[in-house]
Every structure is written in structure tokens, then in C-alpha cells.
Amino acid sequence: MKNLSQSNYSSALEMVRNLKSKYGTSWDAINSESAARMVTQNRFRTGLDIAKYTAAIMRKDMAEYDTDSSNYTQSLGCWHGFVAQQKMIAVKKHHKTTNKSYLYLSGWMVAALRSEFGPLPDQSMHEKTAVPSLIAEIYDFLRQADAIELNDLFKRKENGEDVQDEIDNFETHIVPIIADIDAGFGNEEATYLLTKKMIEAGACAIQIENQVSDAKQCGHQDGKVTVPHEDFVAKLNAIRYAFLELGVDDGIIVARTDSEGAGLTQKLPVSQEEGDLASQYLAFVEAEEIAIQDAKEDDVLLKRDGKLVRPVRLANGLYKFKEGSNIDRVVLDCVTSLQNGADLLWIETPTPNVKQIAHMVNRVKEVVPNAKLVYNNSPSFNWTLNFRNQVFEEMLAEGENMTGYDRNNLMDAQYDSSELCHRADQKIKTFQIDGAREAGIFHHLITLPTYHTTALHMNDLTEGYFGEEGMLAYVKGVQRQEIRKGVSCVRHQRMAGSDLGDDHKTFFAGDKALKAGGEHNTSNQFEVKKNEPNKELVSGR
Numbered sequence: 001m002k003n004l005s006q007s008n009y010s011s012a013l014e015m016v017r018n019l020k021s022k023y024g025t026s027w028d029a030i031n032s033e034s035a036a037r038m039v040t041q042n043r044f045r046t047g048l049d050i051a052k053y054t055a056a057i058m059r060k061d062m063a064e065y066d067t068d069s070s071n072y073t074q075s076l077g078c079w080h081g082f083v084a085q086q087k088m089i090a091v092k093k094h095h096k097t098t099n100k101s102y103l104y105l106s107g108w109m110v111a112a113l114r115s116e117f118g119p120l121p122d123q124s125m126h127e128k129t130a131v132p133s134l135i136a137e138i139y140d141f142l143r144q145a146d147a148i149e150l151n152d153l154f155k156r157k158e159n160g161e162d163v164q165d166e167i168d169n170f171e172t173h174i175v176p177i178i179a180d181i182d183a184g185f186g187n188e189e190a191t192y193l194l195t196k197k198m199i200e201a202g203a204c205a206i207q208i209e210n211q212v213s214d215a216k217q218c219g220h221q222d223g224k225v226t227v228p229h230e231d232f233v234a235k236l237n238a239i240r241y242a243f244l245e246l247g248v249d250d251g252i253i254v255a256r257t258d259s260e261g262a263g264l265t266q267k268l269p270v271s272q273e274e275g276d277l278a279s280q281y282l283a284f285v286e287a288e289e290i291a292i293q294d295a296k297e298d299d300v301l302l303k304r305d306g307k308l309v310r311p312v313r314l315a316n317g318l319y320k321f322k323e324g325s326n327i328d329r330v331v332l333d334c335v336t337s338l339q340n341g342a343d344l345l346w347i348e349t350p351t352p353n354v355k356q357i358a359h360m361v362n363r364v365k366e367v368v369p370n371a372k373l374v375y376n377n378s379p380s381f382n383w384t385l386n387f388r389n390q391v392f393e394e395m396l397a398e399g400e401n402m403t404g405y406d407r408n409n410l411m412d413a414q415y416d417s418s419e420l421c422h423r424a425d426q427k428i429k430t431f432q433i434d435g436a437r438e439a440g441i442f443h444h445l446i447t448l449p450t451y452h453t454t455a456l457h458m459n460d461l462t463e464g465y466f467g468e469e470g471m472l473a474y475v476k477g478v479q480r481q482e483i484r485k486g487v488s489c490v491r492h493q494r495m496a497g498s499d500l501g502d503d504h505k506t507f508f509a510g511d512k513a514l515k516a517g518g519e520h521n522t523s524n525q526f527e528v529k530k531n532e533p534n535k536e537l538v539s540g541r
Helices: 009-027 032-040 047-067 081-095 107-113 130-158 164-168 188-201 229-245 277-283 326-338 354-365 383-397 419-429 431-438 449-465 471-485 498-512 522-526 535-539
Strands: 073-077 101-105 177-180 205-209 252-257 287-289 302-304 307-311 344-347 373-376 441-446
Touching: 009 032, 009 164, 032 130, 032 498, 047 130, 047 188, 047 205, 047 252, 047 441, 073 449, 081 101, 081 130, 101 107, 101 130, 101 441, 107 130, 107 177, 107 449, 130 164, 130 177, 130 188, 130 498, 188 205, 188 229, 205 229, 205 344, 229 252, 229 277, 229 326, 252 326, 277 302, 277 326, 326 344, 326 354, 344 354, 354 373, 354 431, 383 419, 419 431, 431 441, 449 471
Parallel strands: 073 101, 073 441, 101 177, 177 205, 205 252, 252 344, 344 373, 373 441
Antiparallel strands: 287 307, 302 307
């Protein structure tokens, strides 16, 4: 029998008819067409089905990027299934395809918005189970988006429209998700166990960072502590074993290095021979030459270049790296990860500067030519100020007269219509294209966009609603915009599954079904009358 996760309506219909024939009159109440519709509307039965399907998509996209850098991919971070659902519905509506569009699950947003402890900083203090739970929730909402849109198509077909081709070639809302496992939430066994749960929920790509699990910090904060390569490679192995055990052979590992901004290490690895990985790591540790008689009781000492040295150790027991060693550490981290099973890289940077990113990635490519990057287009960057500063330097180097600009106040709105602003905004606009072409960035993501958009929209709505505008603030700023822009959830009952549920009730109970739809349903107010232009709302799409 054909795998139902990949079946179309015709094969599903044939399958149900065969089953009815097999089980005889006891199945007479089951309508073959209705059952086939439900099968078609639920293409993915399990999270593993999703993980296998989306892993193949990512592998295809990675190969296409290798041949042409314009084939980069993108995602936005989503902290709730509804947010992810509305994002993918909008992607299909505006761009007509989900191709090259992914989802990102941010550990930062899980900590800040999903923890039972309440809002937390990005320090791996939230429940690890919250991560696979959010993955499962996101895919539940995306599957519902499939079911709702297909249900609308089937209803149009029942009404005599020729939409069979749209049904047969329906593009699912299910897309790859890159899921943040932080630093692995414990030792390599803990990483393996959590990875399995994330894959079973549907994740095809696991992103892990080289920080110490119990001292993990947000990538854009100070106080980051990295682990020796051997420890990190063990966790890469744990993730790969989890993928293989669950049959997701194409699973993706994204290895993140925080070494650019990390100045501390918790452990000194054991070197077995000169020049090995541990030796290279130890070479980055700041140390002072010392005579044996000057060593204190219980000092930790190293032999380096024939001399005795004492690593600089802080009161908390952590060791310092040498100043200026960060970029070399980043490069070694990246090369080591790719040589030990990672598929993609993630380099946390202090600013979004294509040339600086390219400098590091190109050094990695000298060793691993097809090295590719996942890059965080982070809201932690002040994009306006960063790019105005970059352009200021460029204009200065070009001999432009810059006396009309206050270098210490480039964010000022007075510069919004200036040449500097125009050039800076153009660089921001092309940042993803430029980064894909020049810096090996395969995937661009924004980690926390919906955290900020929620805050911004609530700020704007409450200002008017609780002020002089009153209800007009909502109607003018929200509902009227939803109607005119064809936003799917303007008919929120339908988006929550009410119409879909009514059809199901009819399948199950026939004419006895008690349905929510009907002339007294206020959602009818959003139906566009015939001869009006917005066909999207007519069809319910």
C-alpha cells in the first residue's frame, strides 16, 4: 500500500473503497469521498514523517546553494504555533510558494515566553521539554493550515468549481524548522535524549552551541564560557546518533561557535601529543611564565615551548583566553565541527558586517571549501546605527565632506533623508543577498522578530484604544487592515477550525450534525459580496 503521508486524493479514495469492500456492511456509514478528503488533509501522520520530509528539503536547498549563492534560504523565529501558521499562510499568499522559507525556533524566545517559571533570560534555565513541545505545537498549527485550505478547495469542488489540479498539486505549509537546543542541556547523553524528543516532534535541523551547558549565556551577552572541542564533538555525535536511530538519515546539524565574543573556558583539555586539538585549544589560553619555585600550592601549570607557564585563572576557577585570539578560535571551531559531522555553521558576531563575516568564513573555506553559514540577523544589533557607521567610514574614505554629520548621533531622525541614510538603508536591504554571495551565508534568520512585533503592535493599539481614539484604534489599525489586506485570521472562527469542524460533524453525523455555521454566525459579515474585488475572502483562502 502506498505511504499515506505521500498519498493524493485519488489514491486515498481507492484505499478507503478497498477497506470498505474488505469490512463489508459494518462500514456502510463511512463515506469514501469524505474519508479520502480527511486523509488528503492530513498528509503528515507523525513528527518523524515531517522530520524526514523537511530534512530532504534542506539537503536539496543546500546543494542548490552550492551551485548558486542566490539560492539562499530564510526564516523568522516563532514562539507560538499560531505565529508560525500565520507566517506560512502569508508566505504562500504573498510569494505563491513556500520554497526556501523555513521556520526558526529560538531558545531565547522559549525562555522568555514559554517557560512555566515565567519570563527568563537566555541562560538555559527553562524546561528542556518546552522545546520539543513548541516544535510539536508549531507543526500542529501548520497541519491545521493545510487542512483548512484543502477543506476550502474541496468545498469549492463540491460547488462545481474545477479545482482538482489545485488539490492534486497542493503545496503544504510544512517547512523545515531549525531548532535551538542551546548548549545541549547537560552532558552528551542529555543532549541525545532531548534531540530525540525534538526530532520526534518534527525537527530536521538541530542547532547547538559550544558554550558550557550550566553557564550558558545569550550569544549577544557577556560572560560566555566555551568548552574544549572534544566535549563539543561528543555532543555532535550524540545528535547524529539520535537522527540515525530515528531513521532521519538526512538530519541536519548546525554547529554554533560563540568564541568570537567568549573570553573564558571552564576546562583545560588533556593533550595526548603535540599539535592535537587539545594542544591547539590550550595554546589560546592566556598564561604567564613562571619558575617552579614561584608556583603556589595547588597551582595549575603547563609546559609551553619548553617553558613552565601558569594559566591565568579567575577567582571562580575559569581560565582566560589570550586577547585577540577570538577569530582564530572561531575558525578552528568551525573547521573542527565540519570535520566531525556538522553540516552547517553558525558564527555569533558583534555586528552585522558582511566583510567581517566573510573574513572568517573564507578562512574556513580554505580547509572545507563548501562550508556554509546560518546567520542570525539579530534584533540585538542596532541595524540602523551599525550601517550608518559603516557608510560614514566609506564616505569618509571616498573624500566626502562629512562635517554635516554628528558621528556620535547618527541615529538622529534628522539624517533619515540624507545620502548617508539612503546608502545605509540600501546596504541593509541587500544584506542577505550580499552575505549569501560574499560570506557563505546559506540561511538568513531573524531570531526574535515576533517578540518585537507583538510588543510594537500592542504599544500602538493601546495608545489609541485607551486614549481618545477608543474603539476606532482597533477598527482602523487592525480590523480594517485585515479586511483590506486579506489577512486569513480576520475570520478567526474559520482560522480556529470552525468551518473544518462543521464539515467533519457532517461526515460523522450527517443531517443530525449541530453546526456552528449558518445565518446567525457573525463571521458572515466578513464574506465579500459578488462583484467585489477581494476574491481571497470569497473563497475563504
